[in-house]
Amino acid sequence: MSPARTVLVVDDTAAHRYVMASWLRRAGFEVIEAATGSEALVRTTSQIDAMVLDVNLPDIPGGEVCRRLKADPATAHIPVLHVSATAVDAASRTAGLEGGADAYLPEPLDRDEFLATISALCRRHDAQRGAGRRARRLEALANALVPLHEARSYEAIVDHTARGACAVLGRVVVAMVVADTGVVLRSVCAAERSALVRGRGTHPVVAPGDGLPMVFEPDDVPAPWQPLLREAGIDPSRWWTMWLVDSGGALVGGLGIQVGEGDGSLSDEEKGVAGRFAEAATVALSNLRTFAEEQRIALALQRALLPSSLQVGGGVDVAARYEASDARLDVGGDFYDAFDLPDGRVAVVIGDVQGHSLRAAMVMAEVRLTLRAYLREGHDAQTALNLLNEALRHDHTEYATVCVSVLDPRTGAVEITDAGHLPALVVRTDGSVVVAKAGSRLLGLPNPDVRPAHRDVLGSGDLLVLVTDGLVERRGASLADALDRLAVIAGENAGVGPTAMCERLVSVFDDAGREDDVAVVAVTRGPVPPATVD
Secondary structure, eight states: OOOOOEEEEEOSOHHHHHHHHHHHHHTTOEEEEESSHHHHHHHOOTTOOEEEEESOOSSSOHHHHHHHHHHSTTTTTSOEEEEESSOOSHHHHHHHHHTTOSEEEESSOOHHHHHHHHHHHHHHHHHHHHHHHHHHHHHHHHHHHHHHHHOOSHHHHHHHHHHHHHHHHOSOEEEEEEOTTSOEEEEEEOSTTSOOEEEEESOOOOOOTTSOOEEEOGGGOOTTHHHHHHHTTOOSOEEEEEEEEOTTSOEEEEEEEEEOTTTOSOOHHHHHHHHHHHHHHHHHHHHHHHHHHHHHHHHHHHHHTSOSOOOOSTTEEEEEEEEOOTTOOSOEEEEEEEEEOTTSOEEEEEEEEEEESHHHHHHHHHHHHHHHHHHHTTOOHHHHHHHHHHHHHHHOSOOEEEEEEEEOTTTOEEEEEEEBOOOEEEEOTTSOEEEEOOOOOOBTSSSOOOOOOEEEEOOTTOEEEEEOGGGTOOTTSOHHHHHHHHHHHHHHTTTSOHHHHHHHHHHHTOSTTOOSOEEEEEEEEOSOOOOOOO
């Protein structure tokens, strides 16, 4: 049964007010009475369904009361019926309607005409209010679906589904999704701004019967829901439930929506909203699985293009760590390399080719192998980089930054030559840090560049650290400050091995602001081996 409509009757004549209020009450309306315009303005709320307003009031004219109501967004939707025993001519009626009234009846009133007019105004009001409610719900639905489509984890999908459906429907919601591992994640949202109650477990999502939407009675609520509902403070109740089924027919989750004892079920409009959330969650799950698989393939390709081993001679220990960006699906251009040179020295290289694509990865592999060939031919680092610059400039449109370190294992002498790359760090065992600032232009630009080498000595236990910009560069932040912080953290970890240094740096700089791939290389040399006697 629909709730009774509420009508505000405003008339300064008590007898007239009594007659109209009596007719309305006998017809099933709730009635609020007011004798003046001021009283009417005070008693008017957005919950009023219609107003009967006498034109001639002792304090504020009825036309002015109507104008004020229509000017206020909170009450503009309320239909107004003007009544009058004196202003009954066509000009008065026209003025009332043009002033904002929705209907105008002269007195004496005919009961049936009066009630029919009020009923018509209420019906129109219901339609307008329903249209406004649907528009607001559609807007809320659109806003709630955005984070769901952007979700990049199973936890985010289940949370956004629960919170979004609760906000749009105004009901308690239980959302469920099945992760790839078979673990089921469940979230309960009791109110739009309340904290979520979350659970995870291996108890499967089971759709009784044919898998169509259904209502769980209080005694039939699935066991995994019960502790979550108790924690959320939700009393035993009925739940309209629909299931998330992917394109292959697999059950991947569900959506439970609380319904009251008198509700029976959801309205068709509410079922439509629930269906939109179920559909969006199913698509988000499919996209997440596709994203994860494609990212796995991209990462495997990236690693296949990097050296399989960093083992070198002379007691030099090299470690590297590569981390793909979670925000990117495509393959990046970060690379590193380490290899022995014919003269007994060791070359350690790090670089970054412009772009994130399969092409960038292929250019990266070509740059790495070409530079290795030039250095093994006996070219010094400056010559090798300039030769590589010409090859890159003629064959490709991409740019690249590279840092080449050539280390003599016996003396510890190291020459660091970079082309537009971040400076290398020499981390002493006492915690002091030397920043190798000698640099030159990046690769891919016309004309050779003078690329002076930074010369240093790597003592036993000292570390040479090389990184790509993805480790420290953050949108809107100072790169110089980030490099200073990198030097401080590296110094604080002096004396650790190369692997530990790589792990520590990646861990410290692993934050939500990181948007790029990361490569870190650390090099150390052990005690000088004794000379052999033939």
